[in-house]
Amino acid sequence: MPAPTKKGSVPPKNMYQGVPPPPYGNPQTAKGNQQQQQQQQQPPPPAPPATGGNPPPHDGKHAHHQHAPPPPQHVDPSREKAKGDTDSYYLPKYHPPAPAPGVEIDEDMLEDHVSFLRTVAAFHHYRSQSVAAWEMRKANFLKLQSQHKNVLCIDLDAMFKLYDECICRNSAFFESVCEASLELFMSYWPDGTTIARADIPPPTALDMDKVFSTLRQFVRDWSAEGLPERECVYKPVLDFFEKMYPTRDARSAVKILIPGAGLCRLSVELAYRGFFAQANEFSYHMLIAGHYIQNHCFESKQHVIYPYCDNTCNLVNRLDQFAEVAIPDLCAAEALDDLRDQQLEFGELSMVAGDFTEVYAKEHQQRSWNAVATVFFIDTAHNIIEYLQIIYDLLVPGGYWVNCGPLLYHFADSAEDMSIELSLGELISVAQKIGFAVCCPPSFIDTTYTNNQRSMKQLVYRCAFFVLQRPLDDAAPAVAAATA
Numbered sequence: 001m002p003a004p005t006k007k008g009s010v011p012p013k014n015m016y017q018g019v020p021p022p023p024y025g026n027p028q029t030a031k032g033n034q035q036q037q038q039q040q041q042q043p044p045p046p047a048p049p050a051t052g053g054n055p056p057p058h059d060g061k062h063a064h065h066q067h068a069p070p071p072p073q074h075v076d077p078s079r080e081k082a083k084g085d086t087d088s089y090y091l092p093k094y095h096p097p098a099p100a101p102g103v104e105i106d107e108d109m110l111e112d113h114v115s116f117l118r119t120v121a122a123f124h125h126y127r128s129q130s131v132a133a134w135e136m137r138k139a140n141f142l143k144l145q146s147q148h149k150n151v152l153c154i155d156l157d158a159m160f161k162l163y164d165e166c167i168c169r170n171s172a173f174f175e176s177v178c179e180a181s182l183e184l185f186m187s188y189w190p191d192g193t194t195i196a197r198a199d200i201p202p203p204t205a206l207d208m209d210k211v212f213s214t215l216r217q218f219v220r221d222w223s224a225e226g227l228p229e230r231e232c233v234y235k236p237v238l239d240f241f242e243k244m245y246p247t248r249d250a251r252s253a254v255k256i257l258i259p260g261a262g263l264c265r266l267s268v269e270l271a272y273r274g275f276f277a278q279a280n281e282f283s284y285h286m287l288i289a290g291h292y293i294q295n296h297c298f299e300s301k302q303h304v305i306y307p308y309c310d311n312t313c314n315l316v317n318r319l320d321q322f323a324e325v326a327i328p329d330l331c332a333a334e335a336l337d338d339l340r341d342q343q344l345e346f347g348e349l350s351m352v353a354g355d356f357t358e359v360y361a362k363e364h365q366q367r368s369w370n371a372v373a374t375v376f377f378i379d380t381a382h383n384i385i386e387y388l389q390i391i392y393d394l395l396v397p398g399g400y401w402v403n404c405g406p407l408l409y410h411f412a413d414s415a416e417d418m419s420i421e422l423s424l425g426e427l428i429s430v431a432q433k434i435g436f437a438v439c440c441p442p443s444f445i446d447t448t449y450t451n452n453q454r455s456m457k458q459l460v461y462r463c464a465f466f467v468l469q470r471p472l473d474d475a476a477p478a479v480a481a482a483t484a
């Protein structure tokens with residue numbers, strides 16, 4: 001298991017070869033500004049399927065565009081050549097649009113927006129980065145002496161053509177994701193961004209790594225291929241809530257918070273079962289990708305992606321590299337129709353962007369949640385005791401904390417970051433001292449995370465599943481939140 005990548009550091013060369021580590025903490029994140037991203041109680045209005053997007057030409061001549069962010073939507077068609085620019089790259093004239101009436105723009109909002117645009121740029125950059133790797137790999141094969149070439153059992157032209165097609169299709173998919181993401185900041189800037197293009201930093205190596213792992217995250221949360229992983233970790237959580245709240249009609253009053261929700265499958269499944277579910281996420285990669293899959297997919301299997309095409313290690317068969325995965329296996333609109341046919345109500349689903357420790361430590365959040373469900377999340381903490389205290393404070397007396405995951409502390413190897421690493425036993429003891437009662441003691445579930453089932457590299461986590469409860473008779477006054 002490679003060590004978790006430090007904030008802003010360059011990941012090891014083979015970062016997205018084989019099975020990557022869970023994409024923990026992200027410097028490219030939504031900051032304190034909590035932004036209600038989507039509220040889905042009613043079926044989304046019918047809309048045409050997303051276009052495939054226009055992938056840029058793939059001729060290898062565009063390497064100098066590698067760090068250029070995508071042209072903003074409001075680009076002025078009259079384009080002027082940038083001063084001192086010696087190649088053929090043109091910058092658009094920049095006319096910042098005004099913010100929405102009544103919206104006061106502060107520094108945090110601008111900073112958030114820059115981070116967001118940098119993430120969008122990283123998704124656009126998928127193609128050039130993948131093509132660069134493609135070219136390097138092809139060149140290496142071509143360097144072989146004829147004596148070695150002769151014994152190769154690979155049709156190199158056919159293989160690299162297929163590889164190239166997979167990159168093209170992934171890139172077209174990401175273009176659709178990017179296109180849809182522009183609406184996420186529309187409440188601030190209905191006419192487009194107020195950020196000058198030159199102010200958007202180029203995507204870092206870590207930003208790019210997260211783009212590649214987002215493909216795997218789509219597989220985990222939104223494909224039939226991801227079902228075994230979801231059955232291992234989401235199903236026990238769903239089973240618990242279904243058992244505790246057997247009457248479906250009463251579930252809309254049961255508020256469940258899902259911090260570190262990733263691409264939101266667990267929160268959607270909870271709302272599908274009638275609960276009031278709120279997802280929280282701070283990574284723009286996840287927010288942008290999750291927004292697309294939930295709000296811009298109108299039929300199941302709308303897209304085919306090639307999540308493993310950029311990996312050439314640990315292949316059993318060459319075709320494993322080009323395995324296709326259809327997403328989503330469950331489409332929100334179809335699921336709603338399905339419920340309607342059964343005369344059942346969808347619960348409530350919302351997403352709050354922001355750091356869990358900032359958004360949910362606020363005083364008004366205390367004692368307002370019936371349950372908190374964490375899957376592969378608690379080890380993202382700098383200080384896990386703080387997470388435990390926040391979760392406790394969020395719960396109403398009698399409320400549950402349901403957890404499933406390992407303790408792969410994200411900041412454990414970082415010299416710059418604080419990291420408190422407790423064992424599972426210590427964690428449960430600390431939780432009890434905070435006030436939790438043990439409702440279901442830890443049991444262990446072996447599972448993978450964004451795994452490629454075909455690969456010769458398989459990383460299995462022994463996840464702890466447990467349920468703790470804030471006692472019903474906890475009459476202690478709510479603790480004043482430090483950040484309230």
Ligand SMILES: C[S@@+](CC[C@H](N)C(=O)[O-])C[C@H]1O[C@@H](n2cnc3c(N)ncnc32)[C@H](O)[C@@H]1O
Pocket residue numbers: 022023024025026220259260261262263280281282283286354355356357375376377380
């Ligand atoms: C390992 S992933 C798990 C995602 C999802 N729960 C799953 O099981 O697929 C952890 C997620 O937590 C998010 N995260 C980490 N720290 C966070 C924080 N302080 N606030 C909100 N989200 C956070 C990361 O962006 C990442 O998507």
